[in-house]
Amino acid sequence: MSIDNQPSAAQNVESLSFEEAFRRLSEMAESLERGGLTLLEATGRYEEGMSLVRRCNQLLNEAELKMSSLVDAYEGCQTK
Numbered sequence: 001m002s003i004d005n006q007p008s009a010a011q012n013v014e015s016l017s018f019e020e021a022f023r024r025l026s027e028m029a030e031s032l033e034r035g036g037l038t039l040l041e042a043t044g045r046y047e048e049g050m051s052l053v054r055r056c057n058q059l060l061n062e063a064e065l066k067m068s069s070l071v072d073a074y075e076g077c078q079t080k
Helices: 018-034 039-078
Strands: none
Touching: 018 039
């Protein structure tokens, strides 16, 4: 689906997987780089892009925390 056919940033960004959010963010960046947008369109896409960046960072932080927990659990098993 093209970025031009997607609803605004109000669409549930919080439900996106990392891969979905990153794909949409890439499409958003390409759209902004191509130009030809009105100021309102560019501002809206930038705003949605920032929401997508926050979602990607949130998911990366959660994955890092989970990996750290798994490593700690594994190391705890090794010392027993």
